[in-house]
Amino acid sequence: MPKKFTFRGGVHPNHCKSQTERLAIETFPAPPIAVIPLSQHIGAPAKALVQKGERVLLGQMIGEPDGNVSAAMHSSVSGTVLSVKPFAHPSGRLVTAIEIENDGADEPEPFEPIGQSWRDLSSGELIQKIAACGVVGMGGASFPTHVKLSPPSSKPIDTLLINGAECEPYLTNDSRVMIERTDDILTGVQILKKILGAKNVYFGIENNKQDAINAIYDRVTGSRFNDIALAVLKSKYPQGSEKMLITAITKRKVPSGGLPMDIGCVVQNATTALAVYEAVMYGVPLYRRVITVTGAGVRSPKNLLVRIGTPVRSILEACGADIAAAKKVVMGGPMMGIALSDLDVPIIKHTSGLLALDQATDAVRKYPCISCGMCVSSCPTRLVPSKIAKFVEKENFDEAVKWNLMDCVECGSCVYTCPAKINLVHFFKVGKMRVRAAGAAQK
Ligand code: SF4
Ligand code: SF4
Missing domain, CATH: 3.40.50.11540 (NADH-ubiquinone oxidoreductase 51kDa subunit)
Known part of the structure; x- marks a missing residue:
């Protein structure tokens, strides 16, 4: 080896x-209604190719890339387009999506x-x-x-x-x-x-x-x-x-x-x-993927092959999740995943898992920084997280950038080790967003 x-x-x-x-992948049934967001990737959202009332086939391209950095979207069922309108997205935003009523036939596009x-x-x-x-x-x-x-x-x-x-x-x-x-x-x-x-x-x-x-x-x-x-x-x-x-x-x-x-x-x-x-x-497009459904709040954890566009709630319920008791439902892993506030959002292309957890860790700041340096030793990109977070908090973005804010990979290792339970990644995400917005405004 x-x-x-x-x-x-x-x-x-x-x-x-x-x-x-050790659990083999099981196939999850296709949803009665699939909601396919036109933005499931970094870059410009796809442009819708279908309208309300149109029939679509399984795997048919329903959104084309719009620009150099964009991606095509495909239907994960065969059926009829119910609407093209903004829907709740795992990111917490409203994003234009194509809602399709599944006819249960799984009639495929000729690949x-x-x-x-x-x-x-x-x-x-x-x-x-x-x-x-x-x-x-x-x-x-x-x-x-x-x-x-x-x-x-x-x-x-x-x-x-x-x-x-x-x-x-x-x-x-x-x-x-x-x-x-x-x-x-x-x-x-x-x-x-x-x-x-x-x-x-x-x-x-x-x-x-x-x-x-x-x-x-x-x-x-x-x-x-x-x-x-x-x-x-x-x-x-x-x-x-x-x-x-x-x-x-x-x-x-x-x-x-x-x-x-x-x-x-x-x-x-x-x-x-x-x-x-x-x-x-x-010639088969990306209309399904494997996800892990687990966490203390899930009675029957599984690895599932699911269609893109399947509502999160339906999968959690099928796995016996006690949604009411879960303190937090996360899409992705616990370190870098997104905490979901709406469980009716769909599975998207980069959904690797759904976790129903019994601990909430969302607070931005719990206790003052005690300058212990634990965040510095855990940072894999050799940053000084405590210092950068302080600059961002004071809105001194120039200094934060000088201390290499933009090299942060948002891994959360610093948060994991911080004894004061400061959600440093929150500051880095906000700081990077503000720096990028300022750069775009200058252009
Ligand atoms: S989130 Fe950023 S600052 Fe914190 S450990 Fe990861 S790379 Fe370093
Ligand atoms: S680990 Fe937390 S308490 Fe320690 S220096 Fe970093 S931010 Fe401050």
């Missing part, structure tokens, strides 16, 4: 994965499979297929994958890293996909490798996921996947953050304010590689 890789800083929260790590002949396609043709299928990063950031696979020619990529770290507590959706769809993911990785022309390919998995490590190890040693190297990572949060993954495996550092492509790297999540496989081999 390969040596274990790691990075400086970070924290060791309880894994809390035992409830679901265009190309199977093994993907090897004969050019990078540009492969990228076009990925874009047409609306693939975005499924590990949380939801950046359109076709854009990430198109770095400028001045930034050649020699290293592709596949992120199977799944360092957020509770979540086991990526692990189950790695175990149950191993060959499909690895084929997706080979497609990504061909597109980027990358010489080196590393598949990073944390050492607390032995079943996933075994599954990948068995296939990358002495098989048609032996151009992919397994990199076992020490289990530590936020090992799955792009910058940490790159540093741990390659020892390269993304420069302050820079991107992985500046140092010849591209990172893709393991489940995104599966979506790339389905898009290229079978």
Whole structure:
């Protein structure tokens, strides 16, 4: 087995994965009504292609990308469009969405499979297929994958890293996909490798996921996947953050304010590689995904294959969640996920999990800072979180930027270790938003 890789800083929260790590993926029924938001990614919302009363097919493109950084949307059911109007979104905003009444027939759009002949396609043709299928990063950031696979020619990529770290507590959706769809993911990785022309390919998995490590190890040693190297990572949060993954495996550092492509790297999540496989081999768009449903408030935790657009409430209820008793329902992991105030929002492309938790941790400030320095030692990007938060609180954004506010990856490690329970990430999110807004206003 390969040596274990790691990075400086970070924290060791309880894994809390035992409830679901051995549970095979089950298919959740399609919803009677699917609500597909036109914004499920970083960048401009998609433009609606359908109107009220129109019939749509399963997998039909119902929203086209609007601009260079945008993504296509597809129907997750066959049926009739009920409305195109603003709906509650997991982010807490109102976002235009397409509401579709499911006719229960699952009549599919005629997909265009190309199977093994993907090897004969050019990078540009492969990228076009990925874009047409609306693939975005499924590990949380939801950046359109076709854009990430198109770095400028001045930034050649020699290293592709596949992120199977799944360092957020509770979540086991990526692990189950790695175990149950191993060959499909690895084929997706080979497609990504061909597109980027990358010489080196590393598949990073944390050492607390032995079943996933075994599954990948068995296939990358002495098989048609032996151009992919397994990199076992020490289990530590936020090992799955792009910058940490790159540093741990390659020892390269993304420069302050820079991107992985500046140092010849591209990172893709393991489940995104599966979506790339389905898009290229079978022409199947991203209309479903695997999520973990767990937490102290869930009676029957599960890993579920769900349609995009399924209401959160229906999934929690089906898993026996005591919604009234839960102190907090989170979409995603407990460190970086979004606390939901409305449970009728839909599952979107980057929903990795639903957690019903019995502890609320939303307070912005609980006690005064005692200058203990714990946040400094836990920060994987070597920031001074206490200082930056104070500058943001005083609205001194120039100083906050000088102390590298914009390099914060919002991982929450500082909050996890802070004995005063100060929600530092809240200050960083607000600070970054204000700095970006000021920059946009100047332009
Ligand atoms: S300052 Fe940002 S990057 Fe550093 S630990 Fe806190 S949230 Fe993570
Ligand atoms: S960990 Fe909390 S209390 Fe300690 S220095 Fe950082 S912000 Fe202050």
